[in-house]
Amino acid sequence: xxxxxxxxxxxxxxxxxxxxxxxxxxxxxxxxxxxxxxxxxxxxxxxxxxxxxxxxxxxxxxxxxxxxxxxxxxxxxxxxxxxxxxxxxxxxxxxxxxxxxxxxxxxxxxxxxxxxxxxxxxxxxxxxxxxxxxxxxxxxxxxxxxxxxxxxxxxxxxxxxxxxxxxxxxxxxxxxxxxxxxxxxxxxxxxxxxxxxxxxxxxxxxxxxxxxxxxxxxxxxxxxxxxxxxxxxxxxxxxxxxxxxxxxxxxxxxxxxxxxxxxxxxxxxxxxxxxxxxxxxxxxxxxxxxxxxxxxxxxxxxxxxxxxxxxxxxxxxxxxxxxxxxxxxxxxxxxxxxxxxxx
Numbered sequence: 001x002x003x004x005x006x007x008x009x010x011x012x013x014x015x016x017x018x019x020x021x022x023x024x025x026x027x028x029x030x031x032x033x034x035x036x037x038x039x040x041x042x043x044x045x046x047x048x049x050x051x052x053x054x055x056x057x058x059x060x061x062x063x064x065x066x067x068x069x070x071x072x073x074x075x076x077x078x079x080x081x082x083x084x085x086x087x088x089x090x091x092x093x094x095x096x097x098x099x100x101x102x103x104x105x106x107x108x109x110x111x112x113x114x115x116x117x118x119x120x121x122x123x124x125x126x127x128x129x130x131x132x133x134x135x136x137x138x139x140x141x142x143x144x145x146x147x148x149x150x151x152x153x154x155x156x157x158x159x160x161x162x163x164x165x166x167x168x169x170x171x172x173x174x175x176x177x178x179x180x181x182x183x184x185x186x187x188x189x190x191x192x193x194x195x196x197x198x199x200x201x202x203x204x205x206x207x208x209x210x211x212x213x214x215x216x217x218x219x220x221x222x223x224x225x226x227x228x229x230x231x232x233x234x235x236x237x238x239x240x241x242x243x244x245x246x247x248x249x250x251x252x253x254x255x256x257x258x259x260x261x262x263x264x265x266x267x268x269x270x271x272x273x274x275x276x277x278x279x280x281x282x283x284x285x286x287x288x289x290x291x292x293x294x295x296x297x298x299x300x301x302x303x304x305x306x307x308x309x310x311x312x313x314x315x316x317x318x319x320x321x322x323x324x325x326x327x328x329x330x331x332x333x334x335x336x337x338x339x340x341x342x343x
Contacts, residue, residue, distance in 0.1 A: 017045060017084075017092050017242050022131075024085035029173025033088060038204045041175055043090040043238045044196040048247060050079070053096040055192060058140035058183035061102065065142070072142035072184065076101040078119070079136035080126065083175060091177055091237075094132055097122060136177030137165065142184050144285055148319055150182040152195030153212070153228045162234070163199045177237075187274075188281070188327065196237040212236040278328070285320040 034040040054077065061075035080095040100118060123134060139158070141151040154162060158178065165176040175198075182193040200206060209216045209223075213236045217223050223231045243251070 016086070017047070018094070018244060020082060020092075020131075021085050025082060028083050028085050028088055032171065032173055034175045035170060038200050039198075039235055041089055041091060041198055041237060043087075043240060044177065044179075045084065045090055045092045045240050045242050046194070047092075047094050048241070048243045050093050050096045051192060051194070051241060053077075053098070054138050054179070054181050054194070055183070055186060057096075057098040058142065058181045059187070061140055062142050062183050062187075072140075073102045074140050074142060075099075076137060076139040078122070078134050079138060079177060079179065080130065080132045081135045081177075082132050083173075091135065091175065093136065093177070093179075095130075096138065133174055135169070135174055136179065137161075138179040138181060140181045140183050142182075145185050145188045145281055146285075146320075148323075149226050150185050150193045150195065152180040152182050152193060153226065154178065154180065154197055154199070154230060154234050155228050156230055159199055159230045159233055162197065163202075166199055166201075187277075194239055196239050197234050198237060199234045206232045206235075278324070281324060285324065286317050290317045 057075055057077055062072035065071050065073040075098065077096050077098040079093050080097065081091060081093040084090040084092050126132075126134065141153070143151045158180070162176070162178045169176040178197045178199075180195050180197065185193045197212065207216075209218050211217050211223055211227050211231055212234055217226075
């Protein structure tokens with residue numbers, strides 16, 4: 001089902017990505033072109049097992065936190081892969097390994113000694129059994145679903161972690177990557193929400209008002225809301241998904257013979273867990289925002305405010321309510337169509 005969703009995005013069949021010319025790869029690692037250009041790397045190619053492992057791991061953090069009666073838990077893992085010898089501005093991610101690390105808010109730090117020992121042991125095993133190297137890390141941002149954008153960005157702590165890894169690994173021919181996963185939005189919208197990033201070196205000055213996705217945004221509040229306080233210290237790479245021709249053929253057979261039954265036989269939004277989560281999202285995304293904006297408006301009105309300013313206070317709650325209403329309408333219409341067609 002995951003790749004049925006991904007097929008609508010950038011999904012390509014590339015058997016060549018499952019192996020690499022060792023001579024070309026060694027030459028690329030030696031030349032290290034990414035050391036001369038802060039934005040040299042442009043694209044990330046993600047394999048099927050990587051996407052599924054990251055989603056399953058981040059979903060487990062959501063489930064664990066909610067079942068414990070609290071908020072979803074942030075989780076972290078390492079990425080295995082390499083630069084692409086035939087397309088030097090691209091990175092290929094071939095596997096993912098969850099780490100026994102949990103965090104909250106915008107902080108996931110791998111500084112516990114047991115975790116460090118685990119990472120060392122895992123690295124030694126990988127060296128003996130795989131040709132690829134650890135070339136990046138991923139972690140989740142399981143925050144309340146925002147109807148306008150995902151929570152895939154780098155916080156101050158994330159940026160510091162990424163920059164330390166880049167300084168350590170890039171110079172050894174191993175460009176380091178960060179992937180952020182938004183599991184709650186992935187669940188709510190029915191498709192994977194990933195973003196890949198690289199940090200700028202401290203001496204580099206990004207173009208004026210340019211955000212990580214390359215667009216120029218002059219509104220400071222909007223920049224921080226979408227990309228965090230460090231919005232001008234890192235940039236975003238394009239993500240493509242790939243699978244082998246054989247795997248794609250198997251997925252095609254499964255889709256034709258089996259998966260369509262599940263699509264027609266169930267409406268995820270109407271399942272008990274999603275219905276319960278939907279009511280929580282109404283409270284968190286609409287009610288709490290109305291309360292917050294109302295308090296801000298009350299404080300601001302002491303000094304007087306214009307009609308335009310009053311309208312701005314309502315923008316976020318209205319957009320959130322609109323997005324939730326559309327989700328529910330789509331689910332109910334889908335269910336009604338199924339009832340009419342299949343009884």
